[in-house]
Amino acid sequence: TAPPKFNIDCVVDLLRQENAKDICVIQVPPEIKYCDYFIVVSGSSTRHLHAMAHYMLKVYKHQKEESDPHTRIEGKETDDWLCIDFGGIVMHFMLPEARETYELEKLWTLGSYDDQLAQMTPQSLPEDFILDLT
């Protein structure tokens, strides 16, 4: 039978087949209990992103049988950012401009030392904030 879809190598091979640009796979440490692998991929156009996302979902549905619940594609109405959450793996398909704006790789690799986070440091409580110890 075909090997399970868990394989990160399988996913990366498929992305290379699809001519995805700038495949970035980040292994997330288990302290951040979100996922094991975080993938960011660039595409050349909206249609390319949609095609990649749907192909990934198709392969996943073909290979995975019962254990994981159904995954859905988020961001279908947008034209620059789509994502799929496969439980252990999270994939983001973005256009290069969106990638530049959000810089997800920087956030997930640098953690607290991210420069965008440092720039937004001056955050104070709003004036009408009441600390209610109920």
Next chain:
Amino acid sequence: SISGTCQAIQKLTRVRVVDNSALGNTPYHRPPKCIHVYNKTGVGKVGDKILLAIKGEKKKALIVGHKMPGPHMTPRFDSNNVVLIEDNGNPIGTRIRTPIPYILRRREGEFSKVLAIARNFV
């Protein structure tokens, strides 16, 4: 005038924008208020979309935490936190400093983008 503890998020609740968008962080003489909750009941819980009136503009937003105690073993926040979102679901800010609850992952809806720009999870 200041009212007592807010129970979840309804029309006319003042909310706190927690991402680093320009619209959320520039000071204005009126706090951002909810004007509509996209829910069957008019009460918004974590993961619901609401319409916000900020700086004289209408923007959609996602609730990421409220003061009302929710189901057991879910976090309760000291302020009603909200993340600004566009009509197609893309977040307007690029980073979120406050902790975001994990329940968003389970719920039906487009939350992976908000989880991707968040820093801490609860």
